[in-house]
Amino acid sequence: MNETFFPVRDYDLSATLSSGQAFRWRFADAAWEGVIGEYWVQLSQRPDGIAARTAIPVTDWNWLRHYLQVDVDLGAILLSFPDDAPMREAVLACRGLRLLRQEPWECLASFILSSTKQIVQIQQIIALLCERFGKPLIVSPGHAPAFAFPTAERLAACAEADLRGCKMGFRAPNLLATAKLLAAGELNLESLRTRTTAEARAELMDLPGVGRKIADCVLLFAYGFQDAFPVDVWVLKALKQLYFAKRRPADRKLREFADTHFGSNAGYAQQYLFHYMRTKRNP
């Protein structure tokens, strides 16, 4: 079949797909269209779960179940958050927000392209990259063309100018160098799955263009290391504004605070703070 349904409650598809963890989903005709691996996928929010449709027949849907993380016990995760006013606010505002489990290479490449870019621009860069260098995919009749995310090997074969042509600016040499390292087998992204968070983080930070923040995004969004806590300008703003409105601690101190304050599901808490700050209106 090319359709399925995942019964799940407390899953806000729109919040999840638009919260800056994945960049290839677009909303059209009351549904979300995107690409996972080599499947074109259409997802629809239902009162009692998520409906999914592909362009070609699928016999085993576990890859999609895994990507969407429909089996995680969100209630238990929310209960593990610190019981303070900021987190209660964020949880109330973002009920149903989830973390996806993405493919490591696409996630890594995407976040190399994310530095000091707004989410809309990241989406634009990645769309260009995929349509120029990604494999064309079969799409349901009447829908926009779709492409797989280009492999590291394919990007490694590009000239820097080809990548700059996708509007990624100074990020081009970083993406190219990382693609070449992976294509050459210098690092196997699959091997990080069995490592500790710190070990996997160190390996990722060895790659050009990957610092602590981008490494933590990949650890959290691709590998599911729940203790990874990416700190970007929005999360920094959340910490300052929601937790330290009076004092003005240095960023260094704020990161230390984050390291110990958010518990075993710190990564999830981070995503709630991030999305809350980005979507709430004004101050």
Next chain:
DNA sequence: AACCAGGACACAA
């Protein structure tokens, strides 16, 4: 029209 965006990096002090 300035200011800023899911930063990383080399270099200075």
Next chain:
DNA sequence: TTGTGTCATGGT
């Protein structure tokens, strides 16, 4: 160790 300039592009 902490601070500053630089990188490229375009949204708000």
